[in-house]
Amino acid sequence: MKGQRFVREVMESKQRILRISFVVGAIFFLLLLRLWHLQILNADDYRSMSENNRLRFVPVAASRGAIMDRTGKVLVSNRPSFSLAVVPQEVKEKDSLLDHLARLLGLDRAELEDRWKKAMGRAKYYPIVLASNISRDQVEIIEENRLRLPGVDIEMKPVREYSSKTLAAHLLGYIGEVSEDEMNKKGLDEYNPGDYIGKNGIERSWEHELHGKDGGRQLEVDARGRVLRTITESYPTVGNSVVLTIDAALQQQAEKAFGDQAGAAVVMNVNTGEVLAFVSYPTFDPALFSGKLPADVWKSYLDDKRHPLENKALTGQYPPGSTFKIITALAGLEEGKLTENSTVNCTGSYKLGSSTFKCWNKRGHGTTNLKKALRESCDVFFYQLGEQLGVDQIAKTAKKFMLGAPMGIGLANEKPGMIPTAEWKLKRFGKRWYHGETLPVAIGQGYVLMTPIQLVSMIATVANEGTVYRPFLVKRIVDSEGKTLKEFKPEVMGRTGIAPANFRLVKQGLFSVVNDPGGTGGVARLTDVLVAGKTGTSQVVKMRDSKRSTPYQYRDHALFVAFAPYDKPEIAVAVVVEHGEHGGSAAGPIVRRVLQAYFDSKKPVSKPVGSSTAPEEDDSQSEDQPPVNNQAAPVDGPND
Amino acid sequence: MIDRRLLTNIDWMLVGLVVIISLLGILNIYSATAPYKIIATPYYIKQIYWLLAGMLIAFAVCTVDYHILEDFSYGLYGILVVLLVVVLVVGRRSMGATRWLNLGVVNIQPSELMKIVIIITFARFFNNFQSVGGLTVKDVLFPLGILAVPTLLIMKQPDLGTAILVILIAVSMTIYRGVRWSTVLTFSLVTIPMAWLGWSHFLRPYQKNRILDFLNPERSRLGSGYHIIQSKIAVGSGGFLGKGFVKGTQSQLRFLPEQHTDFAFSVFAEEWGFVGCLVLIILYLSLVLWGLNIARRCNDRFGALLAIGVTAMLFWHIVINMGMVIGMFPVVGVPMPFFSYGGTSMITSMVGIGILQNISMRRFMF
Incomplete structure (x- = not known):
C-alpha cells in the first residue's frame, strides 16, 4: 500500500519535473528572444548610442582677435584669467569642499553654493566655474592644497584686456556670454552656452572676424566623465584682428x-x-562688462545724468x-x-x-x-x-x-x-x-x-x-x-x-x-x-x-x-x-x-x-x- | 569518509558545465576589470581562487550523505534566523545595507546562506508532510511562516535581491510539491494588498526608484535608470558577433555599473555578441535541466526536493540577473552564478552544486 503510493508519487514527480523543464526552456527562450531583439534587430541603434557614449567633445575656445588703431597700437587684446572650477563627479563631499574653499580663498560660501546649484543641470564631467578671475595668490593657495581638494581645477582662459582703459569704450564695445536669443539667431548656431560674443561696438559688428574658430578635443571618457585619452584634437584658430581707422x-x-x-x-x-x-x-570701463559688473559701478553709471553707457x-x-x-x-x-x-x-x-x-x-x-x-x-x-x-x-x-x-x-x-x-x-x-x-x-x-x-x-x-x-x-x-x-x-x-x-x-x-x-x-x-x-x-x-x-x-x-x-x-x-x-x-x-x-x-x-x-x-x-x-x-x- | 565507490559515480556533466561556465566567467572578469585600477591581486585571479575554494567546498559537501541535512535542517534554520537578527544589530555597514557579519577570520553574509538553508528547511518540511494531493491554504500557512521570518529580516537589511530569491526558491519548491488552484487564487488575492503595504512601508526609496526606473527607464537618465539604459546599450551594441574580447566600449569606458559583478553578463554580451550569449544560455539551460534531471533521477523525496530547490536557486539567479541586464527586470543586486565576480556568490552556488553532486552520485543507493 505504502509502496504503491510511493511509486505513484515518484511517477507524478517525474511528470511534474518534465513540465517544469518545459517552463524553464520557455523562459530561457524568452531571454533569447529578448537578446535577439536587442542584438540583432536593434543592434545598429544601440551601436550608435554606444559610440556617442564614449566620445565627448570638449570645445576649446579660440583666442579672440585684437583690435588696433590705425597706427597698430593695440587697444583690445587678451590676457590670461584664472578661474576656480570643480568637476562635480569627482567631488565626494560637496559641502565640506565648499567650506574648505571658502575658508582657504576667502570667498563667499553662499555664492559658491549658488554657482554650484546653477550648474547642476549639466553633464557631470563638465567643470563648474565657482569663481572667475581669481588672483595669482589664490591660484597658488589652491596649487599647494591640491591633494586635499579632489576635483578642483584651475582653468585658464583668455579675457579681454583694454590697454587704454576707457578709451573709445563705446566704439570698441565689450563681450559677454552669449544669450539664448543670440544663439537662436541664424548663423550663430555654433555658439554654446557660456561662449563669449561681442555685445556691441566693434566687438559686436566684427564678431565673425574676431571670434576665431573654436577648436575642440574629442575625448574618450568613462561614465564618470574621467578622461581616458584624447582621440583627436583640433586646435582653435585665433580670431583675426581688426585695424581701425581710429587714431x-x-x-x-x-x-x-x-x-x-x-x-x-x-x-x-x-x-x-x-x-x-x-x-x-x-565713457565707461568695458573690462567690467566682461565679468560681473560690480553693483555700485552699475548704479553709478545709471545714476549719472550724463548717461555714460549711451x-x-x-x-x-x-x-x-x-x-x-x-x-x-x-x-x-x-x-x-x-x-x-x-x-x-x-x-x-x-x-x-x-x-x-x-x-x-x-x-x-x-x-x-x-x-x-x-x-x-x-x-x-x-x-x-x-x-x-x-x-x-x-x-x-x-x-x-x-x-x-x-x-x-x-x-x-x-x-x-x-x-x-x-x-x-x-x-x-x-x-x-x-x-x-x-x-x-x-x-x-x-x-x-x-x-x-x-x-x-x-x-x-x-x-x-x-x-x-x-x-x-x-x-x-x-x-x-x-x-x-x-x-x-x-x-x-x-x-x-x-x-x-x-x-x-x-x-x-x-x-x-x-x-x-x-x-x-x-x-x-x-x-x-x-x-x-x-x-x-x-x-x-x-x-x-x-x-x-x-x-x-x-x-x-x-x-x-x-x-x-x-x-x-x-x-x-x-x-x-x-x-x-x-x-x-x-x-x-x-x-x-x-x-x-x-x-x-x-x-x-x-x-x-x-x-x-x-x-x-x-x-x-x-x-x-x-x-x-x-x-x-x-x-x-x-x-x- | 567518502565511499570509494561513489567516486566512480561522480556526475561529470555537472562538474563540466560548472567549470566551463566558471572559466568563461573568469575570462569575462578579466575583460571587465581591464579598465580598473591595477591592484595587487587582479579580480580574475581572485575569482580563480574563489573557484578553487568553491570546488573544495562542493567536494566537502559531497562527502557527507545529504540525508544528514534533514536532521540538521531546523537547527540550521534557527541559527540562521538568529544570525540575521544579529547582523541587523551589529553588522558591518556595506553599500548602504547591513549584510555582513564579521566572524574574525571571514565575513559571512547570513542572507546568502539563508538561500541554502531555506532549501533544506522546505525539503524537510515537504518530505515529512503527509497529506496527499495539492496543498490547501491551511497547508501552506506553516511554510509561509517559515519563509516570512527570514525574508522580512533580509528585507530589513535591506537586500531586496536576496529576499526575492529566497521567496522564489520557496515558491518553486512549493509548486513542485503541488498546490491547489484555490490556494493559488487565494494567495493572489492576498498578495495585492500585501504588495501595496510593502510598497508603502518596507521598500527603501532606492528600491522604489529602481522599480519605477524599470517601468520607465527614461525617468532618470543619469539616476538609477542609467544602469538599465547603459546595460541595454552594451548588450545591443554587441550585435551578432560582438565587439571582441576586451574591446567592448561600454565596459572598457566604464559606462556600466558594477560591471565585474552584477553586470558581468552585460560585458559578455557586448564583447561576444548574440552568438556568445547563445552559447552561454545553452550552457546555463543545460545546467538547469541537468539539475532537474538529477531531481528526476533521485528516488527519494527529500533528495528530489533538495535538487529542485538548488536548481530553482540557480535558475532564478540566472533569469533575474539576465533579465535585469537586458532590461526585462528591475535592477536588483542578483549575481550570475559562477559568472559574476564574488566569493559569496561562488560559495553559495558551489554549496548548491555540492548538494546536487551529492544527490546525483548517491542516486543508486537509497
Missing part, C-alpha cells in the same frame, strides 16, 4: 577735451570717409541747430532763391501770420547777406529763406547729403536722424504741413534731427564739395601673424550734384565764422592752419525761464562742425556737447583741440620745442572763455 592719440585728445561735459565727437577724413576719432563721452555718437539724435543752416543755404542757392548778394534786414524777429519768430540776437543783425548770416548765425535770414523754399526743398537738399537715414558706419543700432517733409508729416500725424513749421526747420530745429555721424558727414561733404563718403571705422583685417586679409577702400555713397560755386559761397561763410570778427566760432581758430566751421545751439525745451538756473537736462545742446585746412580740406570734425548751451563756447574748444592734435601729429617728428603755440594749458583756458570771439582775426582769409 588713438587723436581719440584720447578728443575725449580729454570734453572734461566733465557729456557729448559726442566724430572726426573724419573728408577725402575718404575714414573715421579718425569716434567719441561718446563720458553711445551718443551713434544713437544720439540731436536737432542740428544752426549747423543745419549750411543745408538751408545750399538749398537756397541751388533753387535760385538766394544769391551771394541777396540781403535781408534782420530786426531781431520775423513775423509770419500771427506768429513771431525770434532771432537769437534780439537787437537784430541789420542788413545781412549770406556770408554775414552764416558768420553771425542770423536766424531771420534763414527764416525768410526757409519760407521761400518750403520744407520739401530743404529736405531735397538734405537728402542729397544722405541725411535722414543711417550712414551705414558699420555699428549696430545706428540711428537715422530725421529730415521732415510735408508727406512725412501727413503720414506720421495725419496732418498737413503748416508753413510756420518750415521756419524752425530752416534753422535746424523743429522736427530735424541728426546724429553726430551725419553732422560730420555733412561738413565733410561741404569740404570736399559734393562727395558723400560712407564713414567707416575699419581699415583692414589682419590675421594673427599680421598678414592683411582684407583692406577697406573708401566708398562713395553718392554725390550731391550741387554746383561747386555754391559750395564755395557757403565755405566762405564758414571760414568767416571762425576767422572774422563777429564770427560765432572764433574759439576754434588755429594759428597755422585755416579752419572753417559752423556753430549750433539746439533747443532741448522751447521756453526757458531764467538764464541762471536752468536745470542741466533742460539746457541747450552745443554743436560745432568744422573742417580744415580751409583751402585743401583734410579732416572734418563734428562735436555735440549735451546741454553745453552755446556751440562756440562749449563745443568750439573741443574742435580746436582735436584739430590742433591732428595737425601737430602731422608735423615732422623733429619739430622744435615750442613751435606749436597751442599747448594743452592754452586749451583748458580757452574752454572757459566766453563764446563770442572778439580777438583779432588773421588777415589771410578770403575777402568778401
Whole structure:
C-alpha cells in the first residue's frame, strides 16, 4: 500500500519535473528572444548610442582677435584669467569642499553654493566655474592644497584686456556670454552656452572676424566623465584682428577735451570717409562688462545724468541747430532763391501770420547777406529763406547729403536722424504741413534731427564739395601673424550734384565764422592752419525761464562742425556737447583741440620745442572763455 | 569518509558545465576589470581562487550523505534566523545595507546562506508532510511562516535581491510539491494588498526608484535608470558577433555599473555578441535541466526536493540577473552564478552544486 503510493508519487514527480523543464526552456527562450531583439534587430541603434557614449567633445575656445588703431597700437587684446572650477563627479563631499574653499580663498560660501546649484543641470564631467578671475595668490593657495581638494581645477582662459582703459569704450564695445536669443539667431548656431560674443561696438559688428574658430578635443571618457585619452584634437584658430581707422592719440585728445561735459565727437577724413576719432563721452570701463559688473559701478553709471553707457555718437539724435543752416543755404542757392548778394534786414524777429519768430540776437543783425548770416548765425535770414523754399526743398537738399537715414558706419543700432517733409508729416500725424513749421526747420530745429555721424558727414561733404563718403571705422583685417586679409577702400555713397560755386559761397561763410570778427566760432581758430566751421545751439525745451538756473537736462545742446585746412580740406570734425548751451563756447574748444592734435601729429617728428603755440594749458583756458570771439582775426582769409 | 565507490559515480556533466561556465566567467572578469585600477591581486585571479575554494567546498559537501541535512535542517534554520537578527544589530555597514557579519577570520553574509538553508528547511518540511494531493491554504500557512521570518529580516537589511530569491526558491519548491488552484487564487488575492503595504512601508526609496526606473527607464537618465539604459546599450551594441574580447566600449569606458559583478553578463554580451550569449544560455539551460534531471533521477523525496530547490536557486539567479541586464527586470543586486565576480556568490552556488553532486552520485543507493 505504502509502496504503491510511493511509486505513484515518484511517477507524478517525474511528470511534474518534465513540465517544469518545459517552463524553464520557455523562459530561457524568452531571454533569447529578448537578446535577439536587442542584438540583432536593434543592434545598429544601440551601436550608435554606444559610440556617442564614449566620445565627448570638449570645445576649446579660440583666442579672440585684437583690435588696433590705425597706427597698430593695440587697444583690445587678451590676457590670461584664472578661474576656480570643480568637476562635480569627482567631488565626494560637496559641502565640506565648499567650506574648505571658502575658508582657504576667502570667498563667499553662499555664492559658491549658488554657482554650484546653477550648474547642476549639466553633464557631470563638465567643470563648474565657482569663481572667475581669481588672483595669482589664490591660484597658488589652491596649487599647494591640491591633494586635499579632489576635483578642483584651475582653468585658464583668455579675457579681454583694454590697454587704454576707457578709451573709445563705446566704439570698441565689450563681450559677454552669449544669450539664448543670440544663439537662436541664424548663423550663430555654433555658439554654446557660456561662449563669449561681442555685445556691441566693434566687438559686436566684427564678431565673425574676431571670434576665431573654436577648436575642440574629442575625448574618450568613462561614465564618470574621467578622461581616458584624447582621440583627436583640433586646435582653435585665433580670431583675426581688426585695424581701425581710429587714431588713438587723436581719440584720447578728443575725449580729454570734453572734461566733465557729456557729448559726442566724430572726426573724419573728408577725402575718404575714414573715421579718425569716434567719441561718446563720458565713457565707461568695458573690462567690467566682461565679468560681473560690480553693483555700485552699475548704479553709478545709471545714476549719472550724463548717461555714460549711451553711445551718443551713434544713437544720439540731436536737432542740428544752426549747423543745419549750411543745408538751408545750399538749398537756397541751388533753387535760385538766394544769391551771394541777396540781403535781408534782420530786426531781431520775423513775423509770419500771427506768429513771431525770434532771432537769437534780439537787437537784430541789420542788413545781412549770406556770408554775414552764416558768420553771425542770423536766424531771420534763414527764416525768410526757409519760407521761400518750403520744407520739401530743404529736405531735397538734405537728402542729397544722405541725411535722414543711417550712414551705414558699420555699428549696430545706428540711428537715422530725421529730415521732415510735408508727406512725412501727413503720414506720421495725419496732418498737413503748416508753413510756420518750415521756419524752425530752416534753422535746424523743429522736427530735424541728426546724429553726430551725419553732422560730420555733412561738413565733410561741404569740404570736399559734393562727395558723400560712407564713414567707416575699419581699415583692414589682419590675421594673427599680421598678414592683411582684407583692406577697406573708401566708398562713395553718392554725390550731391550741387554746383561747386555754391559750395564755395557757403565755405566762405564758414571760414568767416571762425576767422572774422563777429564770427560765432572764433574759439576754434588755429594759428597755422585755416579752419572753417559752423556753430549750433539746439533747443532741448522751447521756453526757458531764467538764464541762471536752468536745470542741466533742460539746457541747450552745443554743436560745432568744422573742417580744415580751409583751402585743401583734410579732416572734418563734428562735436555735440549735451546741454553745453552755446556751440562756440562749449563745443568750439573741443574742435580746436582735436584739430590742433591732428595737425601737430602731422608735423615732422623733429619739430622744435615750442613751435606749436597751442599747448594743452592754452586749451583748458580757452574752454572757459566766453563764446563770442572778439580777438583779432588773421588777415589771410578770403575777402568778401 | 567518502565511499570509494561513489567516486566512480561522480556526475561529470555537472562538474563540466560548472567549470566551463566558471572559466568563461573568469575570462569575462578579466575583460571587465581591464579598465580598473591595477591592484595587487587582479579580480580574475581572485575569482580563480574563489573557484578553487568553491570546488573544495562542493567536494566537502559531497562527502557527507545529504540525508544528514534533514536532521540538521531546523537547527540550521534557527541559527540562521538568529544570525540575521544579529547582523541587523551589529553588522558591518556595506553599500548602504547591513549584510555582513564579521566572524574574525571571514565575513559571512547570513542572507546568502539563508538561500541554502531555506532549501533544506522546505525539503524537510515537504518530505515529512503527509497529506496527499495539492496543498490547501491551511497547508501552506506553516511554510509561509517559515519563509516570512527570514525574508522580512533580509528585507530589513535591506537586500531586496536576496529576499526575492529566497521567496522564489520557496515558491518553486512549493509548486513542485503541488498546490491547489484555490490556494493559488487565494494567495493572489492576498498578495495585492500585501504588495501595496510593502510598497508603502518596507521598500527603501532606492528600491522604489529602481522599480519605477524599470517601468520607465527614461525617468532618470543619469539616476538609477542609467544602469538599465547603459546595460541595454552594451548588450545591443554587441550585435551578432560582438565587439571582441576586451574591446567592448561600454565596459572598457566604464559606462556600466558594477560591471565585474552584477553586470558581468552585460560585458559578455557586448564583447561576444548574440552568438556568445547563445552559447552561454545553452550552457546555463543545460545546467538547469541537468539539475532537474538529477531531481528526476533521485528516488527519494527529500533528495528530489533538495535538487529542485538548488536548481530553482540557480535558475532564478540566472533569469533575474539576465533579465535585469537586458532590461526585462528591475535592477536588483542578483549575481550570475559562477559568472559574476564574488566569493559569496561562488560559495553559495558551489554549496548548491555540492548538494546536487551529492544527490546525483548517491542516486543508486537509497
